[in-house]
Amino acid sequence: MADAKVIPFDDDRSRTGAAPRPARRRPPLGGGARRRGETAPVSPLPGSYEPEAAGEVASEAAGAAGAPEGAESAGSVWERRLAGGLAFLRRRVTGEYEVDEFGFDEELTDQVLMSLLRPLYEKYFRVEVKGVENIPSDGGALVVANHSGVLPLDGLMMQVAVHDHHPAGRHLRLLAADLVFVLPVVNELARKAGHTLACAEDAERLLRRGEVVGVMPEGFKGIGKPFGERYKLQRFGRGGFVSTALRAGVPIVPCSIVGAEEIYPMIGNAKTLARLLGFPYFPLTPTFPWLGPLGALPLPTKWTIQFGEPIPTDGYPPEAAEDPMLMFNLTDQVREQIQHTLYKLLVQRRSVFF
Numbered sequence: 001m002a003d004a005k006v007i008p009f010d011d012d013r014s015r016t017g018a019a020p021r022p023a024r025r026r027p028p029l030g031g032g033a034r035r036r037g038e039t040a041p042v043s044p045l046p047g048s049y050e051p052e053a054a055g056e057v058a059s060e061a062a063g064a065a066g067a068p069e070g071a072e073s074a075g076s077v078w079e080r081r082l083a084g085g086l087a088f089l090r091r092r093v094t095g096e097y098e099v100d101e102f103g104f105d106e107e108l109t110d111q112v113l114m115s116l117l118r119p120l121y122e123k124y125f126r127v128e129v130k131g132v133e134n135i136p137s138d139g140g141a142l143v144v145a146n147h148s149g150v151l152p153l154d155g156l157m158m159q160v161a162v163h164d165h166h167p168a169g170r171h172l173r174l175l176a177a178d179l180v181f182v183l184p185v186v187n188e189l190a191r192k193a194g195h196t197l198a199c200a201e202d203a204e205r206l207l208r209r210g211e212v213v214g215v216m217p218e219g220f221k222g223i224g225k226p227f228g229e230r231y232k233l234q235r236f237g238r239g240g241f242v243s244t245a246l247r248a249g250v251p252i253v254p255c256s257i258v259g260a261e262e263i264y265p266m267i268g269n270a271k272t273l274a275r276l277l278g279f280p281y282f283p284l285t286p287t288f289p290w291l292g293p294l295g296a297l298p299l300p301t302k303w304t305i306q307f308g309e310p311i312p313t314d315g316y317p318p319e320a321a322e323d324p325m326l327m328f329n330l331t332d333q334v335r336e337q338i339q340h341t342l343y344k345l346l347v348q349r350r351s352v353f354f
Helices: 051-065 074-094 106-124 153-165 186-192 200-208 240-248 271-277 292-296 318-322 324-348
Strands: 128-130 141-145 172-176 212-215 252-258 304-307
Touching (some): 141 153, 200 212, 200 240, 240 252, 252 324, 304 324
Antiparallel strands (some): 252 304
């Protein structure tokens, strides 16, 4: 069948009577001239879109706006965050959340407490984490670390390090001193964050449940030591943490923390004032109490937290937990490994603040 004659819309013969202009032939969509006998391509009507064309236009629009294809708009992100926040508040008000037998509130820890500690961890102390993969991905483990810094910020930073950097995103359940659980507000926050009393019974129950438990055997002797004895480990007690690990059959993971010693350089101890207040020590630093509340601001030191090779305990018989010589040897092994790593990290450190 012969090709139909196309009369262009811009034909003005009826208006001017002039000779018609030759119609211009448009090349096919694929480019190039059309050969004789080929059918002219059909163009879509104005306002209609083919699926492919619609996709191309959407891609071009996204590119023009500078946003990647399929990217979520800023409004949608804020709407989603607002909806999540409102749902969280509703569960808080109605009590539709869970805590374990120790008072640990996982949702509150993940969404609130970690978010409050993370700026201090990432921006202020700029913590560098090494060897976190030495903590098992499942099952119980006992993390043993050095303790320093006047205030126990090192334990909190270690908790953020395990939560944010471990491949399994595990929670570190710290064993805290009695003083923590008699202070108002601090008591409730410590329970919600998963901390519990530093006693063998609670530690063993957590380990048998497959939790990662953190302990700092130096205790107040570590965080309250003078600045001149920094990075020199104090006595690790009688090895109670080793006995607990042996009974639960979990590995011991040594942990070394560099940077916490310098946040509050302790140059003196007001022992009389400490006794009156019921504190184990009352620190005197170059800024506290001379500058008042401003003196309580920690110095922005650069931190490194390194988790060492785990020491297995599952190969020992059940009665090994009662062997004082074995406990002494394992305690000394853990202490020496932490001390050696501290010296190595100090040699590698360029500066206290950088």
